[in-house]
Amino acid sequence: MFISDESPTANAATPVPGRYVVVFADPHPSAGERFGARTLQEEVPTMLEREGFSLDTYFPRLGVAVVGGESAQLGELQARCDSRNMPLRIVPELMYHILSSPAPEPGIAAGPPFADNDELTWGLQAVRARESGYTGRGIRVAVLDTGFDAAHPDFAGRDVTTMSFIEGEDSHDGHGHGTHCIGTACGPRPLPGARAYGVAPEASIFAGKVLSNEGSGSDTGILAGIDWALQNDCHIISMSLGADVREVHPPYVAAGHRALERGTLIVAAAGNNARRSAGNPGFVGAPANSPYILSVAALDENLLVADFSARTLPGRGGQVDVSGPGVKVYSSWPGAQRYNTISGTSMATPHVAGVAALLSEATGYRGRELWAELVQESERLEQFSVDVGAGLAQAPPPIREQASAPVPEPVSEPVSSEPSEDDASESFYGHG
Structure with a gap:
């Protein structure tokens, strides 16, 4: 027996209206970027609230937050973060x-x-x-x-x-x-x-x-x-x-x-x-x-x-x-x-x-x-x-x-391998 729950295009990325994911570069407040006496994790909730976003959930082990707001605010907020060198990304929440x-x-x-x-x-x-x-x-x-x-x-x-x-x-x-x-x-x-x-x-x-x-x-x-x-x-x-x-x-x-x-x-x-x-x-x-x-x-x-x-x-x-x-x-x-x-x-x-x-x-x-x-x-x-x-x-x-x-012979060029730490910065900021 086979089930059919989807067509070839049914899984296209669908944004959740009014919902965004904030990704921090460092999830640990003790090691977070500091702005004056405040860490990134302390600064961002205040900034989001000031900009009209509502903080829904923060996942401390991932350094990721989910917020609610209007799409018109998104670009302005990301630009403001970039101008302040705040290491975070803000992207629409998607459905899976x-x-x-x-x-x-x-x-x-x-x-x-x-x-x-x-x-x-x-x-x-x-x-x-x-x-x-x-x-x-x-x-x-x-x-x-x-x-x-x-x-x-x-x-x-x-x-x-x-x-x-x-x-x-x-x-x-x-x-x-x-x-x-x-x-x-x-x-x-x-x-x-x-x-x-x-x-x-x-x-x-x-x-x-x-x-x-x-x-x-x-x-x-x-x-x-x-x-x-x-x-x-x-x-x-x-x-x-x-x-x-x-x-x-x-x-x-x-x-x-x-x-x-x-x-x-x-x-x-x-x-x-x-x-x-x-x-x-x-x-x-x-x-x-x-x-x-x-x-x-x-x-x-x-x-x-x-x-x-x-x-x-x-x-x-x-x-x-x-x-x-x-x-x-x-x-x-x-x-x-x-x-x-x-x-x-x-x-x-x-x-x-x-x-x-x-x-x-x-x-x-x-x-x-x-x-x-x-x-x-x-x-x-x-x-x-x-x-x-x-x-x-x-x-x-x-x-x-x-x-x-x-003991197996070493593979000089593995077919597939896990990325090195050096790839982290490129991966984090290079897509979206």
Whole structure:
């Protein structure tokens, strides 16, 4: 069964009327720019109020605020900040949507190398979760999506923390997309008498509802979810959501960068705006196009890039980093239905998040080190890196294999890598 919640253009970036995101260059008041005796974080709320803006929310771990006001004021305020050398950016708040595919893949060859069986999904087989001796134990994975069906019987007894950032809706998943993504990342493996579908079955689950039961949400909820995950010291944040905007959105440059500084890796879906069978390779949208967020493309059962999966854009940002199984993915679903099979870069992302949890358990790596390990250990594919990045994410081998494995030769020019600190200034101010 496939669901269709969007058309190829349904995820175009839509501003939220009268709402803006303020991105600070330094989130820490103690280290902030000073204006007289006041820090940037102390000065800006007063200035915003004086200019007619209302401060809605400030996320201290991200150094990002959401404000309300009139669009005519925006340019004047940014110009005034620039004239005073105040290191901040002010951009419109955007809307985001789930990234499940509208239809099955066209033209898949007969006899694919991977297929679901009675024990495992094809995705678990492809990332080699079955062979790995790791389960994600001790690792905290946050999935920011449409919520979670906490009453799902496959998750009985699991360590699950839920929170809603959608006004008027609790954390229960009234859509299905969030429960499906959580199932792929952290669902059961093995599952007696049924098909197992979870990459990291013993990871602690943090289910943040940042998209409504209709499958959409804005920067405010998503940034609140990221801030909450950092507050809970999550190792990995998985976001199967996006907007079809080519420009790098400054809030996620800041959020991704500051998450890595705190030892948290954010993984996000590259996007579903391609129609490769019609000659359109698409482009990586926000928030995955942040250079500090790991962007995930989708593969089919033949380990070919999916027809809908977005391609790397030239220049800064918009890069596909790794790939995961994203076509015909079976996982958990709310209510009596229990299970569903859908496609999208949304489905590839939790596969990679689950693999990241296994790698973090195996190595102790977090943040930038975990990013580098995930890229280095991916299985290279005979396809362009602009489409599949470093290749298919792979679970770590059992401990006995790791102990005897030869040290790999250094890669002189990695297919995909996490940016250096020197890129931060260019990324922060170079887009918007």
